[in-house]
Amino acid sequence: MKNILFLVGSLRRDSLNMRLARVAAQNLPEGYQATFFDLKDVPMYNDDLRGEHSPEGVQRLREALRSTDGVFWTAPEYNFALPGIVKNALDWASRPLLPRHSFVGLPMNAAVATISATNGIRSLNDLKRIWSSCGGFTVTTFDFVLQLAPSKLVEESGFETLEPVSLDKLRLAIGHFVRAVEGDVGAVVTANWVAFVESQP
């Protein structure tokens, strides 16, 4: 059984991005399970605490990243960028940098839900750029931005889903992502990272 860790970049009770994450989790193929990690347990970054003295929530986040096969982020766009809680989680997760931080080579895909009819893509691009720049592996399928999300997320007898066109697109994105996870796409990045560390005097 492979595991996909869902990280949601909104703490709001009725978060559209949490709803979207639930739909994505329900549409994982057979042989996959979803786990969720709540970012409310991650305090603001403090470099004095980067190592073994990191707060308990941070240690759990790193452990969740180290023990999963892939990560699926959903996050809103805040003021034309990714939300602070997402950046904060990425900062903690990327330290200690050496010999290998908690998401080196880990495949990641992301989706954005927004109330806007035109925005959202910047948050997705920020996430992809930061993840890849830090040594994670971003699966670059087409970009899934659920604009006008309140009109596209549907609750059916207590069950969260999407209107059919968006649901098809999401399933396609998940299909690409899962194939990348199966193919162990992050192995090359991890090997490069290890080779670099070992080459240091």
Ligand SMILES: Cc1cc2nc3c(=O)[nH]c(=O)nc-3n(C[C@H](O)[C@H](O)[C@H](O)COP(=O)(O)O)c2cc1C
């Ligand atoms: C501080 C703030 C800034 C926002 N900026 C943007 C933005 O730049 N682009 C956008 O598409 N939506 C923006 N929104 C609206 C969000 O799309 C909307 O609040 C959405 O519901 C947030 O996701 P959530 O439901 O998962 O919390 C902003 C919302 C807040 C609170």
